[in-house]
Amino acid sequence: MEAKTSEEVKLSEEGIMSPWRLAWRRLKRDKLAMLGLYILAFMVLISVIGPLLSPYTMEEMDLSNIQSPPSFKHPLGTDEVGRDEMTRLFYAGRISLSVGLFAVVISTVIGSALGGIAGYYGGFVDTLIMRIVDIFMSFPFLPLLITIAAVMSDWKVPPQYRMFVVMLLIGVLSWPSLTRIVRGQILSLREQEFMQAAEALGIRDKSKIFRHLLPNTYASIIVSATLGLGGAILTESSLSFLGLGVTPPTPSWGQMIQVARDVYTLQTQPWLWVPPGICIFLTVMAINLFGDGLRDALDPRLNR
Amino acid sequence: MRQYITRRLIQMIPILIGVSILLFCILQMAPGDILSANVNPHMTAEIKQELRHQMHLDQPAYVQYFYWMKGVVKGDFGDSYYFKQPVTTVIKTYIWNSFILSLVSFILSVIISIPIGVVSATRQYSKFDYFFTVVALIGISIPAFYFGLLLIKWFAVDLHAFPVSGMSTPGTNLRGIGAAGDTLYHMFLPCLVLTLGSVAELMRYTRSSMLEVIKQDYIKTARAKGLKEKVVIYKHALRNAMIPVVTIFGMWLPSLFSGAILTESIFNWPGIGPIELLAVNNRDYPLLMGINLILALLTLLGNLLADITYALIDPRIRLK
Numbered sequence: 001m002e003a004k005t006s007e008e009v010k011l012s013e014e015g016i017m018s019p020w021r022l023a024w025r026r027l028k029r030d031k032l033a034m035l036g037l038y039i040l041a042f043m044v045l046i047s048v049i050g051p052l053l054s055p056y057t058m059e060e061m062d063l064s065n066i067q068s069p070p071s072f073k074h075p076l077g078t079d080e081v082g083r084d085e086m087t088r089l090f091y092a093g094r095i096s097l098s099v100g101l102f103a104v105v106i107s108t109v110i111g112s113a114l115g116g117i118a119g120y121y122g123g124f125v126d127t128l129i130m131r132i133v134d135i136f137m138s139f140p141f142l143p144l145l146i147t148i149a150a151v152m153s154d155w156k157v158p159p160q161y162r163m164f165v166v167m168l169l170i171g172v173l174s175w176p177s178l179t180r181i182v183r184g185q186i187l188s189l190r191e192q193e194f195m196q197a198a199e200a201l202g203i204r205d206k207s208k209i210f211r212h213l214l215p216n217t218y219a220s221i222i223v224s225a226t227l228g229l230g231g232a233i234l235t236e237s238s239l240s241f242l243g244l245g246v247t248p249p250t251p252s253w254g255q256m257i258q259v260a261r262d263v264y265t266l267q268t269q270p271w272l273w274v275p276p277g278i279c280i281f282l283t284v285m286a287i288n289l290f291g292d293g294l295r296d297a298l299d300p301r302l303n304r
Numbered sequence: 305m306r307q308y309i310t311r312r313l314i315q316m317i318p319i320l321i322g323v324s325i326l327l328f329c330i331l332q333m334a335p336g337d338i339l340s341a342n343v344n345p346h347m348t349a350e351i352k353q354e355l356r357h358q359m360h361l362d363q364p365a366y367v368q369y370f371y372w373m374k375g376v377v378k379g380d381f382g383d384s385y386y387f388k389q390p391v392t393t394v395i396k397t398y399i400w401n402s403f404i405l406s407l408v409s410f411i412l413s414v415i416i417s418i419p420i421g422v423v424s425a426t427r428q429y430s431k432f433d434y435f436f437t438v439v440a441l442i443g444i445s446i447p448a449f450y451f452g453l454l455l456i457k458w459f460a461v462d463l464h465a466f467p468v469s470g471m472s473t474p475g476t477n478l479r480g481i482g483a484a485g486d487t488l489y490h491m492f493l494p495c496l497v498l499t500l501g502s503v504a505e506l507m508r509y510t511r512s513s514m515l516e517v518i519k520q521d522y523i524k525t526a527r528a529k530g531l532k533e534k535v536v537i538y539k540h541a542l543r544n545a546m547i548p549v550v551t552i553f554g555m556w557l558p559s560l561f562s563g564a565i566l567t568e569s570i571f572n573w574p575g576i577g578p579i580e581l582l583a584v585n586n587r588d589y590p591l592l593m594g595i596n597l598i599l600a601l602l603t604l605l606g607n608l609l610a611d612i613t614y615a616l617i618d619p620r621i622r623l624k
Contacts, residue, residue, distance in 0.1 A: 131318070131319065131322065132322075134319050134322075135319055135322040135323055135326060137603075138319055138320075138323060138600045138603045138604050138607075139323065139596065139599070139600055139603070140558055140559065140599045140600075140603060142565055142566075143565065143580055143595065143596055143599055144596065146565065146580065146581070146584055147327075147330060147331075147584065147592055147596060148330055150334075150584040150585075150587070150592075151330055151331060151333050151334040152333075154334050154587070230445070234447055237447050238447060238448075238449060238566055241447075241449050241566070242566070242569075242581065244584070254447070257449070257450060257453065260453045261570075263461065263468065266453065266456065266457055266461060267457065267461045267462070270457070273453065274454075277446075277447065277450035277453075277454075280447055280450065281442075281445055281446045281447070281450070284444075284445040284446075284447075285441060285442070285445035288441060288444060288445055289441070
């Protein structure tokens with residue numbers, strides 16, 4: 001009897017909780033996911049407020065003190081024109097994180113909208129969109145990205161705007177997989193009774209797709225966007241490392257590692273290229289930890 | 305089955321045409337052409353005009369596309385500007401180096417990751433499982449080029465244990481086993497980078513697929529029959545768990561040829577990756593088009609192969 005009442009209390013308690021609060025509660029219990037969240041918050045924090053606290057600026061050169069190893073004044077040393085490496089690392093964090101974030105926003109918006117439209121209308125529209133997805137997905141991602149990035153470098157975009165080009169590029173190329181996921185879910189949601197109700201109420205197509213169908217796929221969209229953020233940050237770093245992404249003087253983590261292509265720097269000045277790599281690694285790992293936790297928390301089949 | 309394959313092959317044609325149009329449009333967006341940059345300064349405007357005419361560069365874009373496609377259908381991708389050789393010859397020269405490197409790391413990662421994935425799943429939440437979950441997490445989170453640079457620093461530059469770059473020791477003229485040994489020696493570090501990445505991915509797939517299968521009723525039945533745990537896991541569970549993993553193999557097929565651009569270029573491995581970067585940096589558009597189109601074709605074939613294998617090993621799936 002006693003056990004049954006506690007069960008009932010638990011049930012009624014969960015009954016009034018929204019699915020999102022339930023997921024958050026599950027997420028909070030996942031230690032690894034929370035660790036990921038804390039690391040990520042820390043990386044964002046140092047990128048946002050780090051430059052404000054630093055006594056140096058990003059461009060400030062000190063030619064009397066070039067390529068110096070880490071010291072009390074310069075905790076991560078200085079580069080070939082005497083700029084403080086730690087300050088540049090913070091600024092690079094701003095660039096890398098915001099490029100990743102906006103690329104994911106772009107690809108998520110395109111991916112879910114097209115997935116919703118393809119799944120809802122079916123027929124010709126569906127075929128057209130899915131063939132475009134097939135075309136995009138039959139390219140190996142990095143070779144295509146490099147090809148387009150090379151063409152775009154010829155447009156003579158000023159360096160300070162290059163990061164927007166990179167955001168757009170990564171965002172516009174990475175939507176197809178999300179489109180497939182969303183379309184698949186919309187196809188089955190479309191046949192459910194609430195959609196008949198929506199039909200009977202005479203709701204417009206636009207609001208049927210974006211207000212009634214898509215919100216039901218938010219769980220997978222969020223998980224895909226979270227894990228996509230890690231991918232976008234890695235992609236940006238590879239592209240910038242190859243000199244086809246964010247270009248100097250704007251720093252990004254991947255671009256800061258570029259100096260290590262020179263064997264002398266690689267061997268003797270590890271403070272120039274090891275820290276940015278660690279930053280990429282920690283950020284992406286944190287995102288993956290959090291994303292995995294989020295996927296488990298949002299999956300109603302798992303009840304731990 | 306044959307009908308299915310034929311239909312899929314026919315379906316590939318419009319996709320490939322779409323791919324080629326997309327590629328062509330991308331390269332059309334580049335300002336200028338090959339003759340407006342890096343050519344002999346002594347070339348007069350008339351000769352340039354003559355050359356443009358010969359290369360059909362004075363024609364509208366869609367006409368150029370048809371000229372190019374006419375060649376492609378016959379297997380002629382034009383001449384590379386940089387190598388001054390047919391694109392197909394250039395690709396043939398380098399693609400096998402990529403293939404060897406990728407194949408070795410692919411085989412290694414299958415051998416390593418599947419047993420680990422299976423054991424992690426059967427002992428979920430054990431120390432073994434946690435340890436390899438962490439390894440997999442590191443593997444998918446570390447940028448390949450950064451890991452490569454760290455390895456070069458530690459093993460090649462500091463310890464002199466392995467060569468920094470290349471595929472063979474310069475100045476030596478080894479044959480037979482000696483040459484193979486030398487290649488393996490050069491292959492070690494790039495292979496390590498590639499293997500870590502793919503082991504991480506494959507291990508996660510195997511583990512989660514295995515966890516899914518172990519919960520199934522037929523596994524309970526197998527245990528209830530009194531079968532040995534080994535037989536249950538390695539015969540009944542593993543076979544079913546491998547089905548989704550096989551699709552990953554198909555997806556990896558194109559990457560065996562496309563090589564890992566970053567890893568290859570860091571280690572100066574003479575594969576298709578550095579060639580692609582060379583083509584990018586020299587704006588060698590015929591070569592770039594050729595490489596991308598061939599990679600797209602391989603991707604489509606890989607997907608088809610994955611679907612066929614899928615049906616062959618899982619009788620529940622009927623190809624229609």
